[in-house]
Amino acid sequence: MGPQARTCHLLFLLLHAVTKPGELVENSDFHLAGDYLLGGLFSLHANVKSISHLSYLQVPKCKEYDMKVLGYNLMQAMRFAVEEINNCSALLPGVLLGYEMVDVCYHSNNVQPGLYFLAQDDDFLPILQDYSHYMPHVVAVIGPDNSESAITVSNLLSHFLIPQITYSAISDKLRDKKRFPAMLRTVPSATHHIEAMVQLMLHFHWNWIVVLASNDDYGRENGQLLSQRLVNTGDICIAFQEVLPIPEPSQGMRPEEQSQLDSILDKLHRTTARVVVVFSPELALRNFFLEVLRWNFTGLVWIASESWAIDPVLHNLTELRHTGTFLGITIQRVSIPGFSEFRVRHTKVEHPVANKTNPRATCNQECDACLNITESFNNILMLSGERVVYSVYSAVYAVAHALHRFLSCNQIRCTKETVNPWKLLRELRQVNFTLLGNQLFFDQNGDMPMILDIIQWQWDLSQNPFQSIASYSPTHQRMSFIANVSWHTPNNTIPMSMCSKSCQPGQSKKPVGLNPCCFECMDCPPGTYLNRSADEFNCLPCPASTWSHKNGITCFKRRQAFLEWHEASTIMVAILAALGFFSTLAVLLIFWRHFQTPMVRSAGGPMCFLMLVPLLLAFGMVPVYVGPPTVFTCLCRQAFFTICFSICLACITVRSFQIVCVFKIARRLPRAYGFWVRYRGPYVFVVFITAIKAVLVAANMLTTTINPIGRTDPDDPNIMILSCHPNYRNGLLLNTSMDLLLSVAGFSFAYMGKELPTNYNEAKFITLSMTFSFTSSTSLCTFMSIYDGVLVTVMDLLVTVLNFLAISLGYFGPKCYMILFYPERNTPAYFNSMIQGYTMRKN
Structure with missing residues (x-):
């Protein structure tokens, strides 16, 4: 067998x-x-x-x-x-x-x-x-x-x-x-019943609940399903979960059961949770609710599972209306x-x-x-x-429709034959019919996707005391609210059930203990914001180009700070640049007109144009300092201006050295002087200095970047200062150091030639130019180490323009004055007489 x-x-x-x-x-x-x-x-x-x-x-x-x-x-x-x-x-x-x-x-x-x-x-x-x-x-x-x-x-x-x-x-x-x-x-x-409960709690913002489950398979299984669902949600926490005692049939509660129930009710009395979910057969709840009435609970929200959601015997305990609001999950109401x-x-x-x-x-x-x-x-x-009557009603009709198909029924008769249950089961799985306005069928799990209702217990209605307030669709897994709830609270306000009050916008949560629903609210500092949909526990930093105030929920675009045309400082520097441009252009024309005169040749001859052309271009490129920086303007600021300035300083330095060389070194070192003249030493020196400067500038750009960046104004975080790159100061200091060396060299050579003839004696003019260049560059570096912001850009531009003006007017200005107003001194005879007089005094 x-x-x-x-x-x-x-x-x-x-x-x-x-x-x-x-x-x-x-x-x-x-x-x-x-x-x-x-x-x-x-x-x-x-x-x-x-x-x-x-x-x-x-x-x-x-x-x-x-x-x-x-x-x-x-x-x-x-x-x-x-x-x-x-x-x-x-x-x-x-x-x-x-x-x-x-x-x-x-x-x-x-x-x-x-x-x-x-x-x-x-x-x-x-x-x-x-x-x-x-x-x-x-x-x-x-x-x-x-x-x-x-x-x-x-x-x-x-x-x-x-x-x-x-x-x-x-x-x-x-x-x-x-x-x-x-x-x-x-x-x-049960999964759909639990989901309906969770969506109900989320809708009313209840995140701190109590779960009571009976000590049987029903209570344990549903309690575990709810706990797992809440773990996945993360928005609702269980304050405590207890097992309800089930008394023996036809017996009162035993002392240990009474003690257990008193312990549960004491914890319920002390907790801040106001929402109680109860999973239990209705038979085990009468004694429990009698004890609830004895403890005089008020203001609670009771959420009933389907087993007792519409139980008329429990509803007969009319005093329960004073304990709070009763909500439940049950099958939709269909009038038969x-x-x-x-x-x-x-x-x-x-x-x-x-x-x-x-x-x-x-x-x-x-x-x-x-x-x-x-x-x-x-x-x-x-x-x-x-x-639930409709569930029985639809079950009978499902069998009838399966039989109708199995027996090949038409409108008049059916073929009565033996019905084997397993064959009827096959037909039953495929039924699809409409009953009292509802489309009924069984899904792959054998479940009929009936709508669930969320009901509220009423005691002032003689019929239908379980009023629908919402419905839940298992097919769409979504709840739709269709009516208001009559809360048993003052002013009919929604009961609050939270371990911690909701944080204000822009406040992050700082967990207290191990429960994520218990937290402190911390203000997000300026420059950060809180994105609750992504992370409620951390304030996120704003992107570089944006900022936020304290308790910000979004970042706003910072006000960009850069040198603008309408500012007084920009207008003043623009006037100086225009003065320098036109004065340099005038000098260039004068020197071009009087190129063969002794005055122009004594100033350097062709090397003068090597100085004047970069000066003219530099004055014309001053507008690159105005407006938001770009790659091109940053390139001009960091490369073009500093190279132009270095060319001018190199020319002045070599001119000072050449004057001293002519009158002092030529007679002591004639071979060296001849070598200097033969191989065009002045121009080689200028090219060498320019090449070194170009290498320094290129190295500085390669190690950093020429792309403009934004920096926070230390005095006002709402303002973003636009500059060329973060090592702008370091690059400026490196470039300035070489210019300072050239200024010192030019000053020294000029001082050595202070006793030369008046027409060749340029010491005071070169000394003035080099002294101004040295002082202004040192002041700019000192200023940049103390201050920040747009003012640094203004000072950088102002110093650049003044240095170029010092060269244009300080060095070339006196010579133009002599050429225009004392033409008699701009002759070879006059220059020869001055040299003879200097030689006789020396002898």
Whole structure:
């Protein structure tokens, strides 16, 4: 005998062991003969999970437990759907659906109904090698209502591939089609319920919550799902999570349970969290909420899981309205015409006798008090109770549509044939129909993507006290808010539930402890900003060209500072540059006109033009200092001006040396003098100095850059100073050092020739020019080491222009004066007489 045969044999023995024919009571609410029977599993009576009935081999008597109002309401929904389908000519014409209902008593009676549905009409479950053509008592099973019971029943039915559609078991375990191949459900999975809760909390900015879960599979699984979801979100934290004690059936709380509950309520009293999420079967919550009332809690937000979100018995504790606002996640409300009257109908509708005329009876198919108690809750059940009712209603219709396709029904008749459950399961997975305005089908996980409602408990409404405030779509995984909430707070304000208050814009979060929801708010300093979408804990520095004020959330473009034409300093320097340009141009023309005269030749002859042309170009290029710097202007500032100035200084220096050489060194070192003249020593010296200067400038540019950059104004961070490169000062100091050496050399040679004839004596003019150049360059370096900003650019330009003016006017000015106003002194005879007089004085 194989493992599957042994399993079936044991199930057969258990079926006969747990069934007592003498106790079977037939009740028309539980039976309806038909061509094809549907099994129904509902919790008409409820008791908390207990092990007391496991001490004997007998099915517990559910009628001894308290009645579960919603359970009978759901069973009536199945009866209503079957009768509606039987009375409908468009669906299954000529076919009569029947049903067998069993009260599973919540958790206590799951195995016996499963075996009952598996057995044939003679109560036997044969041991076969091939069950492909086996016909069990029912073709499909609707229910049960909770995940633990659904898993237990599915472990039996799945071996025979009997379709099972549960209407309120949300466990994610049921999505495993390898383990539960025949399991379908008309309710979204727990993942979607958790997601709806999280989006609800995010919408109201609740990031500090308490989670209470029952000590069973339902509480543990949903509590773990919520914790994992919050870890992934990172925006909501759990202040603490506790396990609610579940009392034994028909017993009060034991001392240890009371102590545990008091500890939980004490922590709830001391915490700053105002939102409490409760995952628990409704049966375990009555004692808990009675204790909540005893502790006088107020101002809390209670978020109910689907197991107790619309429980009328808990809602009957009207004093709960003073503890805060009750919100819950449940199935959407769909009004089913005629069901409210059917639910409390006393008369029994007779149906024609079906082919199967010998309905059997099994345990727990009676509920004498069900109708009367349902009538007492009819006002609450009306509309609000039809949320889960629609899940049962749609489950029955799904089976009917699958049968309609399997039996090849048309508008008149169906082909009645044997329906093997595994074939019906294949059709059931493919159903797609519209029912009361909703498009219904099963996805790849066997779930029907029903809309979820977020409801609020009301106590001032006689009907439908569970008002919808929002809806959640499992297909789009998005919540849409459709109504306002009536908060049980002063001025109807939204309750705050945060470990720390929200930071103001531009404030970063500094974590306190290990919980990311607990933090201090720190101001972002100037020059930084906070991008909450990217990082709430770190202030990011602004890009170089931007700035921000304290507590900035964005960076603004800094005001760029550079030399502009409309400034007074620019206008003044421009006037000086224009004066230098036109005066140099005039000198150039005068010297060109009187090129052959002794005065021009004594000033240097052709070398004068080597000085005047760079001076003229330099004055003309002064505008490159004005406006925002570019690569071209930076090149001009750092290379062109300094090379032009060095050429002029080199020419003056070599001219001073040449004058001394003519009158002193020529007679002492004639060979050296001849070599100097033969190989054009002055021009070689100027080219050599210019080459060295060009190498220094090029090296400085290669080691840094000529691209303009922006620097923060130390006095005003809102201003960005535009300059040529960060080592501008170092480059200027390097270039100036060489110019200073030339100035000192020129000054020294000029001083050595102070006793020369008046026409050749240029010492005082060269001394004045070199002294001014040396002093101005030293002052500029000192100024740049102390100050920063646009003022440095102004001083640099001013010193450059004055140095060029000193050369243009200080050196060439007196000579032009002599040429224009004393032409008689600009003759060879006059120069010869001056040389003879100097020679006679020396002798």
